[in-house]
Structure formats: C-alpha cells, structure tokens
Amino acid sequence: MWADxxxxxxxxxxxxxxxxxxxxxxxxxxxVVLVLxxxxxxxxxxILERAxxxxxxxxxxxxxxxxxxxxxxxxxxxxxxxxxRMSGLDPxxxxxxxxxxxxxxxxxxxxxxxxxxxxxxxxxLRSFGLLALTCLLATLGLxxxxxxxxxxxxGLRVRETLLPLLVLPVLAPVLLAxxxxxxxxxxxxxxxxxxxxxxxxxxxxxxxxxxxxGFGPLLEES
Amino acid sequence: xxxxSVRRHLGLVGHATSLYDDLSVLDNVRFxxxxxxGSVGSVEPALERLGLAGRLRHVPVSRLSAGQRRRCTLAGLxxxxxxxWLLDEPHAGLDAEGRDLVDQLVGDARDRGRxxxxxxxxxxxxxxxxxxxxxxxxxxxxxxxxxxxxxTSEASGVG
Numbered sequence: 001m002w003a004d005x006x007x008x009x010x011x012x013x014x015x016x017x018x019x020x021x022x023x024x025x026x027x028x029x030x031x032v033v034l035v036l037x038x039x040x041x042x043x044x045x046x047i048l049e050r051a052x053x054x055x056x057x058x059x060x061x062x063x064x065x066x067x068x069x070x071x072x073x074x075x076x077x078x079x080x081x082x083x084x085r086m087s088g089l090d091p092x093x094x095x096x097x098x099x100x101x102x103x104x105x106x107x108x109x110x111x112x113x114x115x116x117x118x119x120x121x122x123x124x125l126r127s128f129g130l131l132a133l134t135c136l137l138a139t140l141g142l143x144x145x146x147x148x149x150x151x152x153x154x155g156l157r158v159r160e161t162l163l164p165l166l167v168l169p170v171l172a173p174v175l176l177a178x179x180x181x182x183x184x185x186x187x188x189x190x191x192x193x194x195x196x197x198x199x200x201x202x203x204x205x206x207x208x209x210x211x212x213x214g215f216g217p218l219l220e221e222s
Numbered sequence: 223x224x225x226x227s228v229r230r231h232l233g234l235v236g237h238a239t240s241l242y243d244d245l246s247v248l249d250n251v252r253f254x255x256x257x258x259x260g261s262v263g264s265v266e267p268a269l270e271r272l273g274l275a276g277r278l279r280h281v282p283v284s285r286l287s288a289g290q291r292r293r294c295t296l297a298g299l300x301x302x303x304x305x306x307w308l309l310d311e312p313h314a315g316l317d318a319e320g321r322d323l324v325d326q327l328v329g330d331a332r333d334r335g336r337x338x339x340x341x342x343x344x345x346x347x348x349x350x351x352x353x354x355x356x357x358x359x360x361x362x363x364x365x366x367x368x369x370x371x372x373x374t375s376e377a378s379g380v381g
Contacts, residue, residue: 004257011242011253018282019244079238087257088230 001093008089008097013104015074022105026066030113033059038120052121053182056113057175061142063109064171065164067102068146072154081154084219091216095147099211103143110135127185130193134181137200141174144207151215155222173203230258233304235312239295243284247274247294250283254298268301272323288315293323300327307331309340313347325351 037055041047149167153159177196184193272293313321342348
C-alpha cells in the first residue's frame with residue numbers, strides 16, 4: 001500500500017512540478033481572493049484583522065477545490081482512468097498517494113498565503129506551533145475529503161461543477177475549527193483551542209478511513 | 223486470486239493512450255511498469271524496441287505525434303511483459319513501419335507463451351498473426367478460418 005501511495009504521489013507531484021499549474025494558476029488565484037477580500041472589507045476599521053483567520057481558510061478551501069479538481073482532471077484525460085483501474089495498484093495506496101500529493105501542495109500554498117495574509121491584513125502571529133498544527137490537521141482533512149468526493153464525481157461529465165456542491169458543505173466543520181484555532185494562534189491562547197484541534201483530527205481520521213476502505217469501490221463505479 | 227492480482231498480469235492498449243501529457247516518455251513508461259510491480263530495468267530495452275530511445279525519452283508526451291504516443295503506450299506494454307495482452311485496434315494511428323512493429327510484438331509475445339486478444343478492423347494483418355479468429359458480424363460472433371498462422375507455443379490468441 002505504501003509503495004503504491006509513494007508511486008502515485010510522486011507521479012502527481014511530478015506532473016504538478018512540470019505543468020506548474022499550482023504555482024502559476026492556483027497560487028495567484030488564492031492571492032486574488034485575498035486581495036478582493038481586502039477591497040471588499042474596510043481595512044481602516046480593523047475588520048480585516050479580525051476576519052483574517054476566516055478569510056484565510058476560505059481562500060484555502062477554494063484553493064483545495066482547485067487542487068482536488070486538478071488531481072482528478074489529469075486522470076480523466078486520455079483514458080488514464082481506465083489505465084489506473086487496470087493497473088493493479090492498491091486502491092488504498094491510490095487514495096493515500098492522491099490525497100498526499102494534494103496535501104503537500106496545499107501545505108506549500110498555505111505557507112505562501114500566510115505570508116500574504118500577514119502582509120495584506122497586517123496580522124501578527126504569536127503561536128507558530130499551534131498554527132502549524134492547525135494547518136497540518138486541517139490540510140489532512142481537506143485533502144482526504146476532497147479526494148473521496150473527487151473520486152465520487154470522477155466519471156461524471158459535470159464533475160467540475162458537482163465537486164464544489166458535494167464537498168463545500170462537508171468541509172464546513174474544517175472551516176469552523178481551523179478558523180477558531182487560527183484565532184487562538186493570533187491571540188496567543190492555545191489552551192482554548194484543544195477542542196477545535198480535536199475536531200480537525202477527528203475529521204481527518206474519518207475521511208482517512210472512508211478513503212482507505214471506500215476509494216476502491218468509488219473508483220470502480222465512477 | 224483477487225481482482226488486483228489478476229490486473230497486474232494484464233496489459234491493455236485501448237483507443238486512448240492512457241498517458242500523462244506533462245510527464246516524459248520515460249516517466250510514463252516507468253510509471254506503467256512500477257504500477258504493475260515490474261522491474262524498471264525492462265524500460266530502456268522497450269523504449270529502444272519502439273524507437274523511443276535517445277532524445278525522445280525525455281520529451282513530454284504532450285509534444286509527441288499520435289503515432290509516437292501510440293508507440294509510448296506499446297512500450298509500456300512491452301516493458302511490463304504481461305501474461306495477457308488486450309489490444310483494441312493497436313494499429314490505429316501508426317504508419318506502415320509502426321504497424322509492422324505491432325505485428326512483430328504480437329508474434330513475439332505469442333511465441334513467448336503470452337496470450338494476446340486483439341480486436342482489429344484490419345483483417346489481413348490480424349489474420350497474419352492470429353492463431354484463432356472470431357469475426358463479429360451484426361453483433362454476432364462467427365468463427366473465422368482456424369489456425370491462420372502457425373502456432374509456435376501452447377498459448378493461443380483470438381484475433
């Protein structure tokens with residue numbers, strides 16, 4: 001399973017490295033979202049600073065949708081889906097590989113977005129450890145759930161429009177918990193956030209289990 | 223034997239080439255082989271045989287012609303050396319030299335004891351390499367001329 005996961009993740013990351021879609025399109029899109037939020041809200045009243053955690057995670061959520069769609073778009077082209085199904089790769093390894101590649105891209109994009117948020121919204125972080133843990137757990141949840149629903153909509157002609165409809169409501173707990181944890185990291189009150197971190201961990205674990213056991217049937221039926 | 227184990231012994235070439243456009247020829251064939259648990263040592267000889275050695279190995283598949291893409295898919299099939307080959311119109315998109323090469327590959331696979339099931343509209347070519355033929359007419363399977371080509375091993379294919 002792990003060998004197959006490494007093979008698939010390596011392949012997906014190599015495709016992203018060569019095509020530079022994440023760097024040239026997804027990252028600029030995320031920055032545009034942050035800038036538009038800054039235009040829409042009045043920075044003089046301190047609204048941006050207060051809303052920064054939520055705005056950051058909304059931007060990450062939209063970014064994760066693009067990354068997930070891209071992850072399955074490369075498999076939908078030129079019969080790759082059938083090639084993947086017929087390859088004999090372990091479905092659990094396939095899930096881990098695809099989710100792992102999405103998570104790796106998201107973590108990199110989040111690090112760059114954090115710099116953008118700090119610069120644009122004028123926030124000062126006090127607890128980097130808590131923020132890093134929040135990003136890690138939330139990213140695992142986003143990547144896991146995105147990969148599960150990506151596989152669900154994989155074979156459909158309307159997958160590009162269906163995926164956001166399926167996945168965004170499901171990701172509401174991640175948005176809420178990650179925003180609260182981010183606020184705690186800004187305010188320097190890490191003890192108040194254990195419950196939210198627990199929710200993020202439980203969400204990531206739930207979709208890891210669903211993906212490990214359900215990805216095979218989803219791939220076969222899509 | 224579960225579905226996954228069976229699939230590792232299958233080599234499939236369909237109408238689509240099942241290649242990743244952003245990866246090079248070498249990366250694509252390597253991925254195909256490693257996904258089936260094969261040895262990457264077989265990749266270079268397969269690329270040589272399909273005429274994709276040298277500079278072409280490192281060219282992204284998106285820059286290849288249709289015929290070269292087809293050769294790349296076939297290189298994956300040859301490198302994996304699966305026990306059962308499933309070929310759907312393998313001559314499509316290839317020039318005369320490429321079509322001859324496909325016939326050689328099928329003949330070699332048959333001689334090594336591999337089973338090859340090939341669907342083709344090119345009946346003359348299929349007849350030349352097939353040990354058994356089935357013609358589909360109006361959705362009905364009809365047996366064609368038996369033993370159209372000499373069978374040199376126990377294995378037999380249907381062309």
